[in-house]
Amino acid sequence: MLNYLRFYEDRGLLIARAEAQYVWDAEGNKYLDFHTGHGVAFLGHRNPRIVEALKRQLDEVMTATPSFRVRVRDEMLSALEKVIPGGLDHVALLNSGSEAVELALKIARKATGRRKLVSFTNSFHGRTMGALSVTGSQKYKRGFEPLVPGVEVIPFNDVESLKVIDGETAAVIVELVQGEGGVIPADLEFAKALRERVDEVGALLVIDEVQTGFGRTGRVWAFQHYNIKPDVLVAGKAIGGGFPVSLVAVGGDVASKLDVGDHGSTYGGNPLACAAVKASVEVLIEDNVVSKAETAGAMLRDKLESRLRDSRIVRGVRGLGLMLGVELRVLPTGVIKCSQARRLLVLKAGSTVVRLLPPYMITVDDIEWGVEALARCIDEEASGRAPGKTG
Numbered sequence: 001m002l003n004y005l006r007f008y009e010d011r012g013l014l015i016a017r018a019e020a021q022y023v024w025d026a027e028g029n030k031y032l033d034f035h036t037g038h039g040v041a042f043l044g045h046r047n048p049r050i051v052e053a054l055k056r057q058l059d060e061v062m063t064a065t066p067s068f069r070v071r072v073r074d075e076m077l078s079a080l081e082k083v084i085p086g087g088l089d090h091v092a093l094l095n096s097g098s099e100a101v102e103l104a105l106k107i108a109r110k111a112t113g114r115r116k117l118v119s120f121t122n123s124f125h126g127r128t129m130g131a132l133s134v135t136g137s138q139k140y141k142r143g144f145e146p147l148v149p150g151v152e153v154i155p156f157n158d159v160e161s162l163k164v165i166d167g168e169t170a171a172v173i174v175e176l177v178q179g180e181g182g183v184i185p186a187d188l189e190f191a192k193a194l195r196e197r198v199d200e201v202g203a204l205l206v207i208d209e210v211q212t213g214f215g216r217t218g219r220v221w222a223f224q225h226y227n228i229k230p231d232v233l234v235a236g237k238a239i240g241g242g243f244p245v246s247l248v249a250v251g252g253d254v255a256s257k258l259d260v261g262d263h264g265s266t267y268g269g270n271p272l273a274c275a276a277v278k279a280s281v282e283v284l285i286e287d288n289v290v291s292k293a294e295t296a297g298a299m300l301r302d303k304l305e306s307r308l309r310d311s312r313i314v315r316g317v318r319g320l321g322l323m324l325g326v327e328l329r330v331l332p333t334g335v336i337k338c339s340q341a342r343r344l345l346v347l348k349a350g351s352t353v354v355r356l357l358p359p360y361m362i363t364v365d366d367i368e369w370g371v372e373a374l375a376r377c378i379d380e381e382a383s384g385r386a387p388g389k390t391g
C-alpha cells in the first residue's frame with residue numbers, strides 16, 4: 001500500500017459522511033463541525049444546491065480550458081457580479097488559495113513594473129514558493145529558502161511601519177483578519193492608513209480573503225468592515241462550497257496591463273468550478289448567508305465570552321462573524337483533542353489559539369452545545385495543570 005505524504009497531523013478520525021454542519025465517523029457517531037476543512041465548508045457540507053449544480057454540469061461539459069467558451073463560465077460571471085465590488089470587473093478562477101496569491105503577485109509586478117512586495121508579520125498566504133515568500137510566519141518558510149527575492153515583511157497593525165511601502169513597491173498583501181496566524185483582526189485605523197499609504201505611492205493593495213471572504217466574517221468581504229477596497233481581491237475556500245476553486249479579481253486599469261500568455265492554469269476556471277461558484281453565489285444571496293453568519297457569529301462570541309470569562313487559562317475571545325479564536329494561556333492541542341472526543345471539531349491557529357470556523361447554518365442549539373463541549377474541555381485542561389505550568 002502506498003503512503004500518503006504526511007504533511008498534516010492525523011486527527012484519528014475517518015469522515016464517512018458529511019451534511020450541512022455535521023460529519024459522521026465510520027461508526028455513525030455525529031460530530032458538530034466547527035473546522036469545516038479549514039473553513040472551506042462555510043456553506044455547509046454538500047450543500048444540496050451546489051451538489052445538484054455539479055451533477056448537472058458533469059452531465060453537460062466536464063472539462064474545457066478558458067480558450068473555449070462554455071455557457072456555465074458566462075453564467076458564473078453574471079452570478080459573481082452580484083457579490084464582487086464595483087470596479088473589480090475582471091476575474092480569473094484558479095484551483096487553490098495559494099495559486100490565486102501567486103497570480104496576484106505576478107499581476108502586481110506586471111501591472112506596476114515594480115518588484116518590491118510587502119507583507120505582514122504573522123500572515124499566511126499559502127505554501128507555493130511565491131505565496132510562501134510573502135507569508136510572514138517564519139515557521140512555514142524554514143528549510144525552503146531562498147524564496148522569491150524582493151519581499152519585505154513589516155509588523156502587522158503598526159501604522160509607523162507603513163513607511164516601508166514606497167515608490168518601489170509593486171504590492172502590499174494583507175489578510176484583514178489573520179487566520180492561521182491566530183485570528184487577529186486588523187485595527188480600523190491601521191487598515192485605513194494602509195489603504196492611504198498604498199494609494200500615495202501608487203502600489204496595489206492585494207487583500208487576501210481566502211479565509212475571510214464570502215460571508216465568513218458577517219460581511220461578504222472582510223474589507224467591508226473597514227470601508228476600504230482592494231485593487232486585487234484574492235478569494236478561495238468558501239467560494240466553491242467545497243469544490244476546489246479560487247479567484248482573483250482586478251479592475252480594468254490593472255487588467256489592461258496584462259496580456260495573453262502572462263498566466264495560465266490547465267484546470268483554472270473549468271466548467272465544474274464555474275458551476276460550483278455560480279451555485280455558491282446563489283446560495284449566498286438567496287439564503288441570506290451573510291446576515292445569518294453575522295447573527296450566529298455574534299451569538300457564538302457572546303456565549304463563548306460569558307462561559308469562558310472566569311477560566312484561568314483563557315486570555316480572551318476575538319474575531320469577526322463566524323471566524324473566531326479563543327486564545328489560551330497554554331498550547332491548544334489538548335483542548336482540540338478533547339473537543340473531538342466530545343464530538344466537536346475545531347482547529348488551531350497561531351500557537352495558543354483554538355479557532356472556530358463553523359458553517360453559516362449553525363443553530364442556537366448547535367451554538368449552545370458547541371460552547372459547552374469546548375468549555376468543558378477548557379475546564380479539564382485548566383484543572384489538569386499545575387499552576388506553574390501555565391504561561
Ligand SMILES: Cc1ncc(COP(=O)(O)O)c(C=O)c1O
Pocket residue numbers: 038096097098099101124125126127175179180208209210211212236237
Ligand atoms: C489567508 C489565506 N491565504 C491563502 C491560503 C492558501 O490557500 P490554499 O491552502 O487553498 O492554497 C490560505 C489557506 O489557509 C489562507 O488562509
